[in-house]
Amino acid sequence: MLILVPPRFIRIWTRNILRRTMPNFTQEAEILIKKGKFESRRTSLALLACVAGGFCLVMFMSCSRERKQILALAKNYENLDGASWEDRVGDIKKTMRLYENELEQKVKASEFLGEYYKTLAELYMEKKMYGEAVKNLDQAISYYPEKPILFYLAGVCEARTAKSEQEPGTRQERLRKAEAYYKRALSLNRNHGESLYGLSILYIFELNETLSAKPLLERLINNEPSHNDAKFLLARVYIAEGNVEGAVTLYDEIIKKSHTSEQKTVAEENKRAILEGAYGR
Numbered sequence: 001m002l003i004l005v006p007p008r009f010i011r012i013w014t015r016n017i018l019r020r021t022m023p024n025f026t027q028e029a030e031i032l033i034k035k036g037k038f039e040s041r042r043t044s045l046a047l048l049a050c051v052a053g054g055f056c057l058v059m060f061m062s063c064s065r066e067r068k069q070i071l072a073l074a075k076n077y078e079n080l081d082g083a084s085w086e087d088r089v090g091d092i093k094k095t096m097r098l099y100e101n102e103l104e105q106k107v108k109a110s111e112f113l114g115e116y117y118k119t120l121a122e123l124y125m126e127k128k129m130y131g132e133a134v135k136n137l138d139q140a141i142s143y144y145p146e147k148p149i150l151f152y153l154a155g156v157c158e159a160r161t162a163k164s165e166q167e168p169g170t171r172q173e174r175l176r177k178a179e180a181y182y183k184r185a186l187s188l189n190r191n192h193g194e195s196l197y198g199l200s201i202l203y204i205f206e207l208n209e210t211l212s213a214k215p216l217l218e219r220l221i222n223n224e225p226s227h228n229d230a231k232f233l234l235a236r237v238y239i240a241e242g243n244v245e246g247a248v249t250l251y252d253e254i255i256k257k258s259h260t261s262e263q264k265t266v267a268e269e270n271k272r273a274i275l276e277g278a279y280g281r
Helices: 007-021 023-034 041-078 085-126 130-143 148-163 168-188 193-206 210-223 228-240 244-257 261-276
Strands: none
Touching: 085 130, 085 148, 130 148, 148 168, 148 193, 168 193, 193 210, 193 228, 210 228, 228 244, 228 261, 244 261
């Protein structure tokens, strides 16, 4: 089959191989090729075979040298400090296991510390010491930066602390910090019910941004249809935006489904006030 290959293609292959493998020889071969010295198939094939053989020999010698270098390095490594390669690997693995055990203990200790800070914060909250509580919650967050409940509790503490601030600027700053905590909790879990409700309270009663609470409360009620406290708040939002019909519907749901007489009474009074135009006076 090779005899059928045109000399022109053989010359091209030969030229390419020569250029890549033996650049010094290529110049002389190029002159011969241009002069037509390799016109016959037999001569071209012979040259191609020589070039291919030379190329394989060069590659074999190169691989042999690399193999000898690798073996020499391995031998030197085995003799290092009089220990074999296997012994050194074994020592390294033993050391790694020791450190792994130590790291596992540190991880467990960190888990306990995070829980301790959270528990301590809750104890401070029971005593209404919200400033100390939020400090411990921040510590707990440093161990558990993706737990929504920690950010929710911190939001509650900041909002409660803000109420005691006499300076308007400081009070507003704390309220915004509370907002940031709630938002962080919702970024971790957009359906975190306590954070949805807490942020809604903040918008309606503290930041005077009533309408901002609307999507939060609608999401909360969609997730928890029996959350009547959220329905009271959403009815308030609907009234603020002029949606009287929506507010009446919510009060009717509370009257119909609530299990407490107090909620039913408040809902009936609010509904009556809306229909009489006296709500909010």
